[in-house]
Amino acid sequence: MSVLPCGGVEESSEPEQNAAVPVSFQKEVQIMMIKALMFSALFAGVGSFAYADQTFEKDVFKTSGGELGVSFIGHGSLLIAYGGRTIYIDPYSKLADYSKLPKADLILLTHAHRDHLDPEAISLIKTADTAMVIAAICSSAIEDGVVLKNGDITTVDGLKIEAVPAYNVVHKRDDGQPYHPKDEGNGYIVSFGDKRMYIGGDTENIAEMNNLKDIDYAFLPMNLPYTMTPEMAADAARSFKPSILYPYHYGDTDPGKLTALLANDKDIEVRIRQMQ
Ligand SMILES: [Zn+2]
Numbered sequence: 001m002s003v004l005p006c007g008g009v010e011e012s013s014e015p016e017q018n019a020a021v022p023v024s025f026q027k028e029v030q031i032m033m034i035k036a037l038m039f040s041a042l043f044a045g046v047g048s049f050a051y052a053d054q055t056f057e058k059d060v061f062k063t064s065g066g067e068l069g070v071s072f073i074g075h076g077s078l079l080i081a082y083g084g085r086t087i088y089i090d091p092y093s094k095l096a097d098y099s100k101l102p103k104a105d106l107i108l109l110t111h112a113h114r115d116h117l118d119p120e121a122i123s124l125i126k127t128a129d130t131a132m133v134i135a136a137i138c139s140s141a142i143e144d145g146v147v148l149k150n151g152d153i154t155t156v157d158g159l160k161i162e163a164v165p166a167y168n169v170v171h172k173r174d175d176g177q178p179y180h181p182k183d184e185g186n187g188y189i190v191s192f193g194d195k196r197m198y199i200g201g202d203t204e205n206i207a208e209m210n211n212l213k214d215i216d217y218a219f220l221p222m223n224l225p226y227t228m229t230p231e232m233a234a235d236a237a238r239s240f241k242p243s244i245l246y247p248y249h250y251g252d253t254d255p256g257k258l259t260a261l262l263a264n265d266k267d268i269e270v271r272i273r274q275m276q
Pocket of ligand 1: 111113116180202226
């Protein structure tokens with residue numbers, strides 16, 4: 001299978017190291033308790049996910065099904081914690097040491113480009129019990145995945161997952177082929193209790209986005225020339241009005257441009273995380 005990259009990763013975007021936290025067993029119990037409280041204030045409440053020696057930004061949302069934690073691994077990769085499950089979107093081994101991250105209950109793959117379908121990352125988090133939901137283009141590399149075509153819906157361990165279109169209209173290779181042809185890749189809408197998350201995959205502001213409804217959290221790519229300009233992403237966001245919009249997979253594109261373009265769209269909050 002020919003796998004074409006849809007964008008590079010800046011080496012400088014690698015996750016920062018988490019400084020070791022010294023623990024003294026010589027202190028009085030009271031002092032240790034105070035330290036424990038300080039530790040939880042530092043690491044539980046300010047939006048980071050630390051595992052082994054890696055730290056990632058993390059947002060936590062309340063849903064009718066409990067807390068939804070979204071850790072921002074980088075590029076197009078997310079780590080989601082919900083209802084005791086660990087869910088990965090497009091894990092990519094250049095971004096993190098997946099051998100030190102939690103094993104996956106579910107992995108979603110949007111398409112087969114190597115920064116989205118990475119067998120090395122998958123091999124480090126997959127177990128015999130891991131479910132995989134994939135686009136058909138990924139099936140030659142992933143033999144045991146649940147294949148969803150655009151429009152298909154499945155339920156995995158109680159999570160409803162809907163595949164939606166993701167493709168280029170404007171941005172094409174020199175030979176005239178879109179970087180991401182129609183009907184090949186998937187975006188996904190995943191329901192977490194009463195909240196709905198839309199993960200765009202590699203796409204432009206396509207007409208089908210007008211059909212997206214009740215999206216609470218949206219991820220839209222701006223890695224150029226493979227996906228959207230900030231103007232295209234702003235147009236996409238206005239078509240379905242997510243409550244919170246994360247530009248992701250944005251490469252060298254300045255995500256602040258999207259914030260500026262949507263400054264007057266008060267019903268859309270643009271949140272910028274480290275997702276180069
Ligand atoms: Zn791609």
